[in-house]
Amino acid sequence: MKLSVLDQSIALAGAGEDAALRDTLDLAPHCEALGYHRFWLSEHHSLPTIVGTAPEVLMAAVAARTRHIRIGSAGVMLPHYAALKVAEQFRVLDALAPGRIDLGVGRAPGGDMRTALALNPNAQGAADRFPEQVRDLQAWTAGRQHRGIVAHPRAPAASGFERVPELWILGSSDYGARLAAHFGLPYAFAYFFMDGQGVEQALELYRTLYQPSERHPTPQATICVWALAADSEAEARHHALSRDRWRADRARGRLGPLLPPDEVAARGFSADEAPGVEAGQRKAFVGSASRVAAQLRDLAAALELDELVINTWAHDPAVRRRSYALLAREFGLAPRAANAATDATA
Template sequence: MTTLKDIRFSVLDLSPIVEGGTISQSFQNTLDLAQHVEKWGYHRFWLAEHHNMPFIGSSATSVLISYVANGTSTIRVGSGGIMLPNHSPLVIAEQFGTLESLFPGRIDLGLGRAPGTDQLTAQALRRNSGDDGHNFPQQLTELRAYFDPSILSKPLPVRAFPGHGLKIPIWLLGSSGFSAQLAGQLGLPFAFASHFSPKYTIPALEIYRNAFQPSDVLDEPYAIVCLNVIAAETDEEANYLSTSLQQQFLHLIRRTEKPIQPPVDNLDEMITVYEKNALEEQLGTSIFGSKETVEEKLTAFLEDTEADEIMVNGTIYDHEKRLRSFELISEIFSS
């Protein structure tokens, strides 16, 4: 049976902007976290593209990847993900060709088809209202062809410099079945967003594995599952720290987005029954607890999903507590 020590652990970071903090501090904390988790044995460090969200600083994802890669030395750094319909495939090929040329062998390109924002912001990003993600497979093919022209019978008339000829791992990201099936059909690795879409986790993984076709990239399916994990010295402290994450989702439900709020003693006093059920639906696989509790729940999660790699998102208001959480988790998989 596969155990937590048999698989890789990685990190998803959104450069969280906390109440009372600055975006510059968020970026410094992101780099500090990356440097620590590299030392603690995490395999990769991904940053995600979101827009018009006052609690997320990683909107210019490619720029931040360069900052983190430059400040680390061995950990893989990448996007979890770039929302491809927001961009020209040629621009992404050039950006990640630049990153791979600067940091050879350390860059991952994770791609999503959602906007990573609301529809008004998506329109401001894309300008073309027709780019709604339906042509994602075509965009993906174009992007891949900038790196490897041989995937098309007729080469593209434009080449990406830098980018042309570089072997950059491409991952498809998803929170439902669409990208799971596409990743399987193309023989690409897949990453599922269980940290905000828990009920689709098992179905999406089944779709991916059933659809998988061996390719030049992979002989067998390879799936990352991302989930929220907050570890602390005790269950009580972890549950207390988790109220910052829960408030983040609560503000999304209410459409009253704010920077990451300090933890509170009793979240139940702040929410309705409807909101509590909505939080459970979005955070159902989240794990909060002591090292022992987290290990027990992660083991059960691995048995349920058979994930090849677990990616941890840990939204905690206090940066030192956040570091400690990732350190405790590392003791689970590295001891």
Template sequence: MKVSVLDQSPILSGMTPYEALQQTTELAKWTDKLGFHRFWVSEHHSTKSLAGSAPEILVAHLAAHTDTIRVGTGGILLPHYSSYKVAEAFRVLETLHPGRIDLGIGRAPGGMPNVNLALNEGSHPNVEAYPRQVKELMEYLHGHDPHTMDVYATPTGETAPPIWMLGSSGTSARLAADFGTAYSFAHFINGYGGTRAMQRYFDHFEGSIQQKTPKGNVSVFTICAETDEEAEYLASSLDLAILKIEQGASRNGFPTPEEARSYPYSLFEKERIRENRHRMVVGSPSKVKMELEALAEGYGVDEIIVNTIVHPFEARLKSYELIAEAFNLKP
């Protein structure tokens, strides 16, 4: 089974966005050496807790600082942008790093509602146009001229980065199937319904200029430590961070485990934490390996994408190292 990485460049409590991006760079180099398959970075706007607002720029930086790991976006929020411009940006990336670039796309706003207005000159993006944008994007990436205007995405080349449609619902699964893209389900966002969505993708997949057979993976919050007890301790900070996101509370960075352990949780908040654990895998290497393999089997995929947010950063590096050892990954 392939094991990959999703990193959201979390800004840990007491740290700066500069440090968060430096940590993402160090993590990319570390997981490249450990033998992980791909490394994706996300797009979030107007937030004080995640530093990755321009993943296409970060991909260029990370690809230049790694050797063999695939590098991509998880993902570009296509309704905000021109399909043609996105295609050209990724044709440049593919030309610089042929065979190593992934183009993950989504249609979420990437932040609070006003982000939509800021990114679209005061208007809301036309999400109804998303299917058309996907079709145009694929054609531009593969050297076609979808509107017969003698316009091509340059630089042209013999290879093209694959499109991965990202989603947390059956709707995105069906779109990926209809357009013949790869499909990635965000289990770390929605812990329910993912297996049905993935099955819908496999059942309805139609081949395209990109690929002839379906290809899927699933991403999940994962925290691994030497013992179950240590992993639970580290996971407490993510528990509190997700709880605060759900409550709409403003926060500056991800809390430390000490801050999480001293927080006065209500009975309702404790129940929400238990519910949110459906989006996580937490434990020792043997426990994590068993649960990740079971998750992949349930989804019918051969790749898991691990998203680890813990405090301090050294524990994040260690978590990926333990996972690599558990799965016997090879550089």
């Protein structure tokens, strides 16, 4: 079983948004030293909670601080951009971190429509062109001449293939599963976004409809889950209150930085919020390391997966690092030698 990381650069109450980006950069070498397989970064816009707006920029900084872990976007919201420019950016990244770059792309705007129009004045209907963009991106990232154009820099061939960023389709519905299957590409389902709803159907469609490609002769799928492990059940539940509060506020259209769990506990939840919070807690992967690891193993076995991507929010960065360390130990990940920027104490 391989474990990977999705980091979203979460703003924390009491700290500047720039601190969230620095925390992302510190977390990457920590997770590399623990033995995690990938470190993915999300793209969101005009949100006061998730402040990672430019995964390709953060990926370059992460590449400079790491040596082994794969680095990727989860993902680039492709309808905002020209496929050629995205291909060029990720070929540059691959030149900086050879053989370590994943290019995850999604169709969702990662924000509201007003923001989408600011990013791309032709945003209306842009999502309808997503399959065409994926086709173009697949050709250009592979180093092929396409529409009379080649995306540079080129890379030397290895084992019969030119080294290229690995292209992934991201989604939370049947649409992404079908598209990934059609193009013969790896597929990642946003389990945490949907609380798992629709995951079985999406993976079944992906595997059943899969059309083998030269680089990916067989389906390759993963899911991203939200999980938080701690030294005790009570401690984990306490720190998870920050995300519980955020979800309750989001349901009312209120977004902001992640609040400290002590503040959330003191405030509590209103009578009309409590049922939704309790329902979310029952579905959450939160608790002692052994319990969370057992839940994740059961889920991976049920879905026939050999890799899971873990997303963890906590107001205290040390709590996040501890959670990733505990899960690495439970899953028996092979630690890597730490570099000077890494503190991977468990």
